[in-house]
Amino acid sequence: MGSPVSPIVVNLYMEKFEVKAISTFKDTPPLNWFRYVDDTYCKLKQRVADEFFDHINQVDKNIKFTQESSHDNMLPFLDTKTIIEKDGSLQFEVYRKPTHTDQYLAFDSHHPLEHKLAVITMPYVQGVSEKLRRIFQNFNIATNFKPHSTLRHKLVHPKDKPQKGTKANVIYRLKCEEPNCNNTYIGETSRPLKARYQEHCKPKANGYSSAIFNHLEHNQG
Template identity: 45%
Template sequence: MGSPLSPAIANFFMEDFEEKALRTAKLRPRYFFRYVDDTFIVWPHGPAALNEFLEHMNSVHPNIRFTMEKEDNGQLPFLDILIKKREDGTLSHSVYRKPTHTDLYLNGESHHHPSQKRSVLSTLLHRAKTISDAENLEKELEHLKTTFRRNGHGERDINLALKRTFEKPERMKEKNPSPEPASRQGVAFAEQRRRYLHERLFLQLLKIVIFANRLAAASSNSSTPSPCLS
């Protein structure tokens, strides 16, 4: 699992890396988006220059290597999004599933806790709502409802999940006006405190790293040995 600081430090490194790489590139992409270690770019300079850009990205750091996947038939998967180019040049987006995907999820007739089974439905519906554009949303919802039925989920649970996902928050609050339990408030406060402590720890670690780098640079540039205590 690693340290909670690892993703933040990795992002700092990649931000510095891509800033240097794009600054020194002969040609730059029109758009450059990165999520962790996956990058999506729009390249307007032709396929030959694209291969040169890939070689340039792989030459910036000896331990960073990129692979490339180009659009095929006007479409390209990125993470769990399928991006398609329309005839007018705009882009549409829908949920992407790999060819090996089986649509098998936690079965509705299993002996898991009902909240766990409800979370399967809510998570997939939320993903459909977030990723799919207007022209692809209805098709995705029909696919999910068929998938839920095949996985043993009843119509009542499916309809409740749809209402939870697509009803406005104001209407849900009107139906559930009860205040948040004190136990949940305590959990939320504990989570905020944990994040605050992690941020403080990261800042202290960052200061130590910067100080160590400056000390090492000063020692290497000095012609006389540094004094020490014995």
């Protein structure tokens, strides 16, 4: 898992497995065997369906197949639904699982603009979202909503908060703490703030000192 060569090795093995499984079946082999990754579309005689299923599960003890038969002359495969017409011809439709939510892309996600324009997904606001959906329905536009405030958003923080002074690319403000001094200094740095602050507090080797250091020489704040 995780290796770029894994899919190639798995495909090579499955090709070897398929040849062995089909060629060693003693009855009528499948008429069609189309595989994509770990999903296989198989057409075979009904009388040998169970026997063939048991057979392929014996070829390699480490591989166990599951099966799904067609119902009402329909069979889902990946994102398509195959429909067998009365004359034997095949028709295909887009298949969606019963749990499908119709939510595709959030507009603030990292996808090409033309993809996001094809789907409208907006944050859900109670009392407002319902009205927007009714308006869009008048123009045959499907609208999907996503939760705006979730437990994941409130509780899950993938990264720890950085310690004070470790941030870079910041604008900072220093204020003299002497009671009679109201001077402040505002600066910008691309380096960690702590390192930049330390530079302000000591003279440089070339004799040039920052305004902060010159101020500290005469003030204690």
